[in-house]
Amino acid sequence: MASRELTKPQLIEIGSVAVPLGLVRQIRRGLVGAGAFVIGWTLLARTVPDYLLPPPLAVLTAFAAELTTPATYTLLGVDVQLTEMLVVLLQSLAHYLPGLIMGVGLGAPLGLALGYSTRIDEYLSPAVSLLRPIPPLAWMGFVIVWVGIGHAGAAVIVAIGSFWITLFSAYGGVEELPEEWIEVGRSLGVESDLTMLRKVVVPGAAPSIFTGIRTSIGRSWMIVVAAELFGAPGIGYRIIHTAQSLSMDVSMAYMLALGLAYLGSDVGFRLLRGVVEP
Template sequence: MGTDDTPAVAGSEITSDPDASNPESDPETIPGSIRESIAESVASRRAGYGAVGLAAFVAIWHLVSLTQPSYVLPTPAAVGATFIEEAASGGLTVAIGQSVLHWIPGTIAGTTLGVAAGVIAGWSRTADDLTSPVVRLLRPVPPLALIGFAIAWFGINHAGAAFIIAIGAFWINFYAAYGGVEGVSEDLLDVGRSLGISGDRELLRHIVIPAASPEILTGIRTGIGRCWMLVVAAEIFGVPGIGRRILRASNNLQVDVVIAYILVLSLLFLLVDATFRAVQRRLLVWRGEAR
């Protein structure tokens, strides 16, 4: 009897675990179609909440604008009419094109240099020691403080505005890449070496940069948004574009125009950010972290 009771107890213990008896409780065993359905449901719910929040924001804006003069806070309808008017006149397209002429080169230059410098400083202790004092000296300097240098070195043109934008992008990407590379596990490097990957170049290419890619890509995405913010600052000294249009409208108390062009900046950022998020998800799909 004693020998017969033992298997029965063991069997009851094994089957008492709900996860063990129900393979569907393990996310890895859920069919792909069901996972996609769940993801679509979550995305739909989030989109619905976002639409409700946006509608509430516009409603509050409308109610508050009714208590204020139009030169203080115009109604959403007035801003929409101004937006359509600017678009129809061609002024909106011209302003966007002018800003893009320095946003693109500034963002690319700042991002490229920032990532490269961050990877080098994060990987090489010698490079980190050499550059650390300079980094600590220059990092607190805001891009706006360099407007004088931009004018002296490049003039009042797109190159000067691109310089200001590049400075802002550089530091974000530098620290993101630096932190990502510095945080790569030594155990991961040992595994790479044991598999025959040797030399700084090979380790960086096959181990370090892929492991640090989430932080690097997050820095790039953050820098892209920061660069759109810097467009306004970069155009303070007279370079034409969206920011210059906002400043001129502010001086003339054309608040509807100011808000319309602020919305343009927001829409441009959302478009670029959505595009980059799609690229980021594709690049990080191998890690299972893309969201």
């Protein structure tokens, strides 16, 4: 077996700080890849008019303009002075977060129940197998009739998408648990199903559940954009509206904002997982 010293990451000194060599290499390669992408984008943009493909500098200029242009956001009846881009992001968050919470909050428990209980699985598997292949946007017509166009309708669409992702991640996590874990739990005196779920099943399936939640966080941003194409206010509506008016620099600026929003939510979840997961 390798000693602990041999398995430690190599460190290099940057000033007075010791930084893992692997992290430095990853950052360096990432910067090279990003630079190559920007150079390729710039060269390609020179071959077509700016209204078809604006260069990176034009997109950054539009991004800065949208980020600094004053705008008003009404929160609980109170007008708050923000900027245009922040208002648009908050509009999307108004249905992204509720939809994600609903989808994950319903999908994870049901996935655990289906994976743990053969009886529940047999009762519900026909309906689950029938509904699972239907994409979230296919429900848009029903959602518009039932809920209407706006934050509530977009939130329902997001909830549908994140629900299935989290459900099957939790279900798969329970299915992959070794049978010996359940037997050991019973031999140690765990008799009730709720205790077995709390003490054995949920901790064992936690990695799969967290993976499903992380996937839902990313996919829900995509679903938000698609749901807003039907008229709900937010970043998706802003992207398509500016593209239709050939303001491609503004449209791509909001695409950049969407990517940054996903990156921030993903990093935030990874940090939270590091605190919560044992």
